[in-house]
Amino acid sequence: MSTIRRAYRQLHDAYGPQGWWPAATRDGVADAWEIAVGAVLVQHTSWKNVLRAIASLEQADATSVAAIGAMERDRLAALIRSAGPPRVKAERLQALTAFLVEEFNGSIDSLLEGVEDRRVAQRRRTQLLGVRGVGPETADAILLYAGGAPLFVVDAYKRRVMRRHGWDDAGAKYDEVATFWRRRLPADAAVYAEAHALLVRVGVEHCRSPRPRCEGCPLQSLLPPGGPLLEGVAEKTE
Ligand code: SF4
Incomplete structure (x- = not known):
């Protein structure tokens, strides 16, 4: 078994299924649009802050594509300020709504139709990457989850x-x-989704910055003989 498959198995054995998506406000289940909103809002902030922002949108009855798209920018920014920087995030959400309206009649379901097929997924990914504020991590999170x-x-x-x-x-x-x-x-979207969630969890609980907490980590047995390699390339995001 490859090291990466072992890592996946060990994380899964240790933590179990993660049941992502982590920013679901209704009965633990997020719909497609809520996932897209969360994927934009979570850029450079925590899920806790995202949940607060989505709860504010819900209280204002402003969660739909149409409602977010039509809202005055300052008002939207005020509602999502917990997931700041609010004006940047508001602009990005409205860029996404404008894209959906222009290209998919305002329907995220139309955007996602057929993306289980890798070629369709790649086409939609390219389109999403053309939206202001949507980078590869955000686009992939939307399309995958x-x-x-x-x-x-x-x-x-x-x-x-x-x-x-x-x-x-x-x-x-x-x-x-x-x-x-x-x-x-394994070539399976469900595995990719679970693997990402498991790696986020090990990152939050053990593989922290600047120092890892290897003791008790599910991946401890897969460390190099001398322990974790702590010097090297700078961390990159999108
Ligand atoms: S470096 Fe340490 S903390 Fe990070 S994943 Fe490996 S064992 Fe876990």
Whole structure:
């Protein structure tokens, strides 16, 4: 079994299914649009702050594509300020709503139709990357978690685990890192979704910055003989 598959198995054995998406305000289940909103809002902030922002939108009865798109920018910024910087996030949300209206008649379901097929997923990804404020991590999170697209989300947690274990080039370009993981895991969107969630969890609980907490970490047995590699490439996000 490859090291990456072992890592996945050990994380899964230790933590169990993560049941992502983490920013679901209604009965623990997020719909596709809520996932997209959360994927934009979580850029450079925590899920806790995202949940507060989405709760504010719900209280204002302003969660739909149409409502967010039509809202005055300052008002939207005020509602989502917990996930700041609010004006930047408001602008990005409205860029996404404008894109959906222009290209998909305002329907996220139309955007996601057929994305289980990798070629369709890649086309939609390219379109999403043309939206202001949507980078590869955000686009892949939307397509994977809202649409079941076979895409792999790369983030700083993943790069940090890779770097400390000496797995491939943790500082490589986004798409190269995504390909590294996809090629070593079963070709299954559900596995990609679970793997991302598990790696976020190990990053939050153990593989922290600036120092890892390797004692008791599910990936401790996969460390290099001398322990984690702490020097090297700078962390990159999108
Ligand atoms: S905390 Fe240590 S063992 Fe766990 S993933 Fe990070 S480097 Fe590996």
